[in-house]
Amino acid sequence: MTSTETDALLVTAQPDLNNRVSMWLDHLSDERRLSDKTLVAYERDLLQFLRFLTGHLGGAPALKDIADLRPADFRGFLAYRRRAKVQSRSLARGLAGIRSFLKFLERRGEVNAAASDAVRPPRQARSLPKPVSSRDAIDITSGDLAMESDAWIEARNTAVLTLLYGCGLRIAEALALTGKMAPKQGTKTMRIVGKGRKERIVPILPAVTQAIDQYLKLCPYAVKADGPLFLGARGGPLNPRMIQLAMEKLRSALGLADTATPHALRHSFATHLLAGGGDLRTIQELLGHASLASTQIYTEIDSAHLLAAYDKAHPRR
Template structure:
C-alpha cells in the first residue's frame, strides 16, 4: 500500500479531495520542495489516523470544522507517547495548521482552534560548522578518493560552491550549463526555498573549481541541462555528494557533523568571525528572517569561549556560562 493509499482510508472523500487540492497548492503556487510536501502529507496522514480513532470514524470536513483545542492537544499527546520528539511534533502541528488555513480560505472550516495550541518547546541546537582549515581540505579536488579524476573534480566543485557561496546542496545541483559560474563570473543568481531569488558573489576559486570540472568531464552539460552530472551523464543525485562527503570525513578523521550542509554553516560562521554583518549574511544565505541568521552569533560566541577555555591558565571556568 502506498502512502497515498493509506491516506485514503483515514478520511472521507471530501477530506481526501481537499488534501489533494492543498498539496497541489503547496507544490504549484507556493513551490515547496518535494521533501517538504512529503513531510506535510505524512504529518497530516498521522493526524487523520488519530482523528479516526478519536472520533470513532474517518473524519469528514464537518468533523474538522468542529474540532476544539483539546482535540489538537490530544493528537500531540498521542504522538509524544509514541516517542516522537519536540521538533517533529512542532512540524506535524505546522502541517495540520497549513491544511486547516487552506480550508479556511475556501470557507470550509474555521482554523482558529488550531492556532491557540502552542507547539512543544524545542531544544535549541546550534549549527556545527567545520574549521576553515578542514573546509579548505574538503573542497580540494586532490583530497578526493575517486579513481576518476573528473568525478573528484565534480565533487570538489560542488563542495566549493557550498562553502564559497553558502549554497544549499539543492541550489548547487539546480545550476545549469548556462548558469555555471565560469572564469570572469562575478555573481550568481540562485533560487532558494520558497522560490526566493538572491544574488551571491562568486569567488575566483569557485569559478576555477567549476572550470576544472568542466574541462575533465566526458559528458558535456547542455545549456539548459544540469551542470553537475552523474557517472553515466544523468543529473547528479544529492546522495552521491553526501556519500562522497562521508568518505572524505572518514579519511580525514572529521566528525559525522561534517556534512555538505555543514559547509554552508561554515560559510556563514567564518564570514561572521571575519567581521561580516548579520544583514548581509542573511541576504547571502537567503534566509527569510534575520532571527534564523542570528543563531550564527551563538555559534561564534561558543567558539570564542572554547578558545578562551583552551588558552587561559584557568581554562574551563567559562564552560558553565551561556553564550
C-alpha cells in the first residue's frame, strides 16, 4: 500500500476497521498469494467503498458499522459507482473485493457477510478474445520481416513473440525468464511462474528453442544466469512496451487489425490447440488458468468461426 493510500484509508475508516483492512491485505498477499495487480485493484475498490460509506453513514465507518450493513447499502454503493459511469466489469470486480474482505472478517467471527451475498453483481456483456489466424501467427513469429535496424533486437523480438504463441505465455511471464531458464536444444518442457505465483509446466517447441538460440548468439550483452533472459537496447531488463511496439510494426506490415496484440498470440495458442483437437483440461493447464470457466471461452471462439464459415460458404445462405 502506498503512503498516500494509507493516509486516505486512515481518514476514511476508524482505527479498528483500518487495522482489519491491513490484516486482510496481508492475508491476500501471504496466504492467498494474489498477484500485485490484483492486490492493488482489491485495495482500491475497498477504499472506494469506505469513502462511499463515509458519506452514506455521515462519518468514517468503524468495524461495527460494517457488521450492521444491509443489502440496500451495497446496492446504494453500486448505484453510486454506476452514476460515475463505471462499467459493469469494474463494478463486479469491486463487489468481489468487498465480499472478500467481509468473508475474511466473517471467518474471524466479527461480521456476517450474508448482506453482501444477497446482492447480485451487474450483468456483464461477454466479450470473446480475438486471436490471430494460424497463418498470421506464423508470419508474426517467423522473423522474415525485417522491422528493426539491429539484427539482435529483431531476433529478440521474434524470440519473445514465438514464446507467446508457441508456449501460450503472458508477456510478463516471458520477460520474467532468467538466463538459466532459457531452453536449450533438446529441452522438452519449461517451468513457468504465472499469476498468483502459481507454477506450471509448458512444452517447448523446437521453433521456440531456435528463436531463443538465435537471439542469444546475436545479443551484444552478456545474459547472466540469474539476470533477465531478454534485454533492452542498453542491456537492462526489457520493457514490455518494446514488444508491444514491435507488434504494432508487424501489424501494420501485415495489414492486421488493432486486436493483433502480443496477448492475442496467447489467445491464438489456445484457440488453435482447441481447433486441432486439444482438450479443455489440458489447455487450461498449459495456460495456467485457475478455473476451467476461463478456458471454456475458447470453445465459443471456435464455434463462432465455424458458424462464420458456414454462413459464408453454404449455397442457401
